[in-house]
Amino acid sequence: MSADTAVRPRRNSLRPAWEEKPTLLGQFGKGTILTVVVAAVLVPLWVVVITSLSSEKTINAAGGYVFLPREFDPTAYVVIFSGGQITDAILVSTVVTIAGTALSLFVTVLAAYGLSRPGTLGHKPILFYFLLTFLIYPGMIPSYLVVTGLGMKDNLLALILPTAISAFNLVVLRAFFMSIPGELYDSARMDGAGELRILTRIVLPLSKAVTAVIGLFYAVGYWNAFFNAILYIDRNDLQPVQRVLQQFILAGQSPSTSGAAIAIPGLGSSVPPSLAIKMAVVVVTIVPALVIYPFVQRHFTKGVIVGAVKG
Amino acid sequence: MVSAPPIAAEPRAAAKKAKKKVKAVPRRQLSFGQRLRRDWPLLLMCLPAMLLLLVFHYVPALGNVIAFQDYNPFVGDDPLEAFLYSEWIGFGNFEYLFKNPAFWDSVVTTLSITAFQLVFYFPIPILLAILLNSIMSPRIRSLVQSVVYLPHFFSWVLVVSLFQMMLGGAGLLAQTVRQAGYTPPEIMTNPDTFMFLVTSQALWKDAGWGMIVFLAALAAIDTSLYEAAAADGAGRWRRMWHITLPGLRSVIVLLLILRLGDALNVGFEQFVLQREMVGREAAEVLDTYVYYQGIAVQQWGVGAAAGLFKAVIGILLIVGANKLAHRFGEQGIYSKS
Numbered sequence: 063m064s065a066d067t068a069v070r071p072r073r074n075s076l077r078p079a080w081e082e083k084p085t086l087l088g089q090f091g092k093g094t095i096l097t098v099v100v101a102a103v104l105v106p107l108w109v110v111v112i113t114s115l116s117s118e119k120t121i122n123a124a125g126g127y128v129f130l131p132r133e134f135d136p137t138a139y140v141v142i143f144s145g146g147q148i149t150d151a152i153l154v155s156t157v158v159t160i161a162g163t164a165l166s167l168f169v170t171v172l173a174a175y176g177l178s179r180p181g182t183l184g185h186k187p188i189l190f191y192f193l194l195t196f197l198i199y200p201g202m203i204p205s206y207l208v209v210t211g212l213g214m215k216d217n218l219l220a221l222i223l224p225t226a227i228s229a230f231n232l233v234v235l236r237a238f239f240m241s242i243p244g245e246l247y248d249s250a251r252m253d254g255a256g257e258l259r260i261l262t263r264i265v266l267p268l269s270k271a272v273t274a275v276i277g278l279f280y281a282v283g284y285w286n287a288f289f290n291a292i293l294y295i296d297r298n299d300l301q302p303v304q305r306v307l308q309q310f311i312l313a314g315q316s317p318s319t320s321g322a323a324i325a326i327p328g329l330g331s332s333v334p335p336s337l338a339i340k341m342a343v344v345v346v347t348i349v350p351a352l353v354i355y356p357f358v359q360r361h362f363t364k365g366v367i368v369g370a371v372k373g
Numbered sequence: 374m375v376s377a378p379p380i381a382a383e384p385r386a387a388a389k390k391a392k393k394k395v396k397a398v399p400r401r402q403l404s405f406g407q408r409l410r411r412d413w414p415l416l417l418m419c420l421p422a423m424l425l426l427l428v429f430h431y432v433p434a435l436g437n438v439i440a441f442q443d444y445n446p447f448v449g450d451d452p453l454e455a456f457l458y459s460e461w462i463g464f465g466n467f468e469y470l471f472k473n474p475a476f477w478d479s480v481v482t483t484l485s486i487t488a489f490q491l492v493f494y495f496p497i498p499i500l501l502a503i504l505l506n507s508i509m510s511p512r513i514r515s516l517v518q519s520v521v522y523l524p525h526f527f528s529w530v531l532v533v534s535l536f537q538m539m540l541g542g543a544g545l546l547a548q549t550v551r552q553a554g555y556t557p558p559e560i561m562t563n564p565d566t567f568m569f570l571v572t573s574q575a576l577w578k579d580a581g582w583g584m585i586v587f588l589a590a591l592a593a594i595d596t597s598l599y600e601a602a603a604a605d606g607a608g609r610w611r612r613m614w615h616i617t618l619p620g621l622r623s624v625i626v627l628l629l630i631l632r633l634g635d636a637l638n639v640g641f642e643q644f645v646l647q648r649e650m651v652g653r654e655a656a657e658v659l660d661t662y663v664y665y666q667g668i669a670v671q672q673w674g675v676g677a678a679a680g681l682f683k684a685v686i687g688i689l690l691i692v693g694a695n696k697l698a699h700r701f702g703e704q705g706i707y708s709k710s
Contacts, residue, residue: 095504106538109538127538200429201681207446212428286527288529289645
């Protein structure tokens, strides 16, 4: 798709005068590579979305996956949202993601601000305490014992608290806070503002973009978490979407649905879920990322990550 | 959750600890009490994060000492009590581990995958970044970037599922091949090609995202260098060799070090998801070994010993790789100071 435009550079003025003219072969090669790369990402997603919106008949006619959209049949989505295990899972993941992201952002912002001024009391040892987490890992088995020992088995807190703090995110946020000119702090303090006030009235409004990206990182982490659920969640109605996805697609089990949905053909209690329903589950796990992504994406290269690399 | 490289910045700052002068808040020889009165709100703000890390990071890190125990969860009412009453057996778990061929198999598999990915994964984001950087049109560049960054935000379950749906036995490829009247190839379940499979999955998920660091480094190269070289008659390949690659050198070395330091980490979820499909021989890495020994089979002490082994070797690798970097005259992850 992008190849056509890549082959013919539309605006030659972009090329500096000293650079030689691009060779046709080179341009063609670049265009091909980029097209293949982009297609490798987009084609699977396309097929999944189209198949999820196809009727049983179209799927059977195609012999499985559907390439070309023929119709718009939302049956699969109606089924997965009308109660049962998948609906539960979507709810669980939504709750965990929202609550978890809120907690993580709250705690991370506070700590990043608390550490944003070198020279304050205990600054170095506290910073070291956070940085040491990069070198020392907790280990799976002791973590398991601690979390279950705190009685969090089959408790959604087990999907939130153990991964609530990422020292990496903290350090990125801190680096940004430190780049805010000190005069702003000083003048606010002159005016008698307390630390919390400075944080909420001056620092946070200036760092909306970074905070949004950090929030996205946390949210994606919570939404995508899979293994913690294997470790800590046994109850069927508390499983997050990733676990359900794994059960349906990879382990080939069928979802249990509530009575309302069983009437729909292809979803009896023992019949494996129809392809459209499987694909709809896949789409549901992708959608949150797709929705938030465009809002945050433009900040990736600006500031956040690049800034962290440069130190 | 973000790839490791950007971490680089801070440990360096931490290393600056040794050097004394940090100019920020003027420190007019305030007494401890005065500083406490001034800074207590900041300390309080750090507290919640510190507590969370204490409970869910440092306590489990210390909990690794059960590697030296014959840990038995049933001698107490809760893990702490069980820990107190369990028998200390010195290096018994490690002896068991080192005599266990399955453990060494998992170490070998892990290291082979790391070596394989150093060759077939590591250079790809660099090449992609150089390629993308050579595209003039900003629209194409940002379009490609938006698309290839996306899979980084997908979970491993989703990535493996998508591969299964595209390349698996009942997948799109098999469906097409079968309709054309041929037998579809076995891709998702073949242990012999498993290394290619996991590497392609890793590439699909993270190669695009991995470009970011290199694109930033490329953007930082002074364009007048290129202009001067072109004026001196250097062609595009010579310019790439003498300007672009040297410009990327320190980032490449840094990431290489981080990768070496992380040699025993090849990802856990990706393998645990596919272990059943391709079998233990091909897919058992150290992390899955820890899980299956420790939690699934409930040999807690042995599993913890394997985890501790991995952690200790990991720290040695990072320190060693960093020494290597200094020898090459690069900055490394933390400076010497």
